[in-house]
Amino acid sequence: MIPTVLPTYNRAPLAFIKGEGSWLLAEDGRRYLDLGAGIAVNALGHAHPELVQALTDQAAKLWHVSNIYIIPEQQLLADMLVDRTFADSVFFTNSGTEAAELAIKMARKFHFDAGQPDRSEIIAFEGAFHGRSTGAIAAAGSEKMVKGFGPLMPGFTHLKWPGNDQGHDAIRAAITNQTCAVMIEPIQGEGGIRMVPVQCLKGLRDLCDSTGTLLIFDEVQCGMGRTGRLFAHEWAGVSPDIMMVAKGIGGGFPLGAVLATERAASGMTAGTHGSTYGGNPLGCAVGAKVTGIVSDPAFLAEVARKAALFRQGLESLVARHPQVFEAVRGEGLMLGLKCKPAPGDVVKAGYAAGVLTVAAADNVLRLLPALNIPDEDIAEALTRLDQAASTLHQTA
Numbered sequence: 278m279i280p281t282v283l284p285t286y287n288r289a290p291l292a293f294i295k296g297e298g299s300w301l302l303a304e305d306g307r308r309y310l311d312l313g314a315g316i317a318v319n320a321l322g323h324a325h326p327e328l329v330q331a332l333t334d335q336a337a338k339l340w341h342v343s344n345i346y347i348i349p350e351q352q353l354l355a356d357m358l359v360d361r362t363f364a365d366s367v368f369f370t371n372s373g374t375e376a377a378e379l380a381i382k383m384a385r386k387f388h389f390d391a392g393q394p395d396r397s398e399i400i401a402f403e404g405a406f407h408g409r410s411t412g413a414i415a416a417a418g419s420e421k422m423v424k425g426f427g428p429l430m431p432g433f434t435h436l437k438w439p440g441n442d443q444g445h446d447a448i449r450a451a452i453t454n455q456t457c458a459v460m461i462e463p464i465q466g467e468g469g470i471r472m473v474p475v476q477c478l479k480g481l482r483d484l485c486d487s488t489g490t491l492l493i494f495d496e497v498q499c500g501m502g503r504t505g506r507l508f509a510h511e512w513a514g515v516s517p518d519i520m521m522v523a524k525g526i527g528g529g530f531p532l533g534a535v536l537a538t539e540r541a542a543s544g545m546t547a548g549t550h551g552s553t554y555g556g557n558p559l560g561c562a563v564g565a566k567v568t569g570i571v572s573d574p575a576f577l578a579e580v581a582r583k584a585a586l587f588r589q590g591l592e593s594l595v596a597r598h599p600q601v602f603e604a605v606r607g608e609g610l611m612l613g614l615k616c617k618p619a620p621g622d623v624v625k626a627g628y629a630a631g632v633l634t635v636a637a638a639d640n641v642l643r644l645l646p647a648l649n650i651p652d653e654d655i656a657e658a659l660t661r662l663d664q665a666a667s668t669l670h671q672t673a
């Protein structure tokens with residue numbers, strides 16, 4: 278008999294009843310150190326007092342009004358994002374996949390309005406993940422996500438991950454007079470914490486500029502302070518035309534956004550897009566609080582300091598357990614451990630040791646802790662990961 282909850286997830290046999298900072302309390306009374314943070318969602322940990330306050334204050338005032346009215350909390354958050362980024366304008370969604378939908382629509386509409394309706398093709402990359410809507414799965418294009426769901430939305434070209442010179446040449450060769458945009462995660466999350474080299478992001482920007490192609494960055498996972506900059510692309514000193522944001526921006530409340538330059542957004546006039554819940558007062562009140570906290574340069578410097586501390590510990594972990602781990606990768610607190618066994622087995626060993634991590638493609642274990650994880654919890658995380666790794670080579 279089919280479960281009452283549609284069985285689309287491979288769930289771990291764990292149910293949590295309370296969260297505090299980097300810790301989760303399970304139904305059976307065990308405490309787990311959370312290095313997954315809801316897959317990069319709980320940017321400030323669980324039950325952060327300022328976020329709880331922002332949410333409950335807003336809940337006592339007003340939960341929902343339609344986007345047919347002005348929503349002051351939305352206006353405030355949009356102003357904050359515009360003030361802190363390349364963007365001139367923001368549309369709010371409830372999720373990353375909805376942000377992908379709008380990014381695709383916005384890019385196509387831009388060229389349509391410029392009198393080039395044939396420029397509808399979007400270049401995306403192997404290993405990418407942009408969400409689970411039909412547009413987002415067509416964009417990512419992996420067999421695992423698209424099989425059985427055809428016919429897929431046309432208009433996507435898939436290239437190999439562009440981590441080297443050949444990758445760059447391949448992008449150059451793939452851009453034609455029908456190319457609308459290039460869509461890329463500066464650091465692939467689901468794809469296994471794979472970083473696009475800074476040189477490549479710069480080259481991509483140049484290529485897009487010289488061909489009139491729009492550049493879309495998907496910073497749903499790597500954005501909102503995760504790498505020690507507000508957005509990961511800032512490390513490369515280039516900015517996109519359109520950017521997708523979600524996960525961390527709501528700190529656990531469902532919220533996403535598309536940020537764009539005035540030029541890229543020029544086609545999105547009244548009536549061209551909308552959402553019932555996107556940009557609701559609750560989400561935006563929390564989002565403004567998160568954005569205020571994580572964009573503070575002192576907070577970002579702390580993320581970088583904690584990341585260096587964690588990384589150093591992870592390097593020794595790799596050295597101590599060469600049968601289990603091969604290398605550390607990533608930037609800031611978006612870290613990956615390349616594993617020798619299947620990462621799912623390492624995740625399970627972590628459950629037994631009371632530490633939560635997340636598997637990704639490319640045999641990688643993801644570590645995406647709260648950005649404000651205390652130093653003592655980093656030390657405890659390393660101890661628990663060490664325990665988990667030890668049990669794995671005992672059984673190997």
Ligand SMILES: Cc1ncc(COP(=O)(O)O)c(C=O)c1O
Pocket residue numbers: 316371372373374375377406407408409462466467495496497498499523524
């Ligand atoms: C890079 C990236 N883009 C888009 C998405 C989709 O976001 P959501 O699950 O909120 O729809 C995700 C989710 O994991 C993601 O990591």
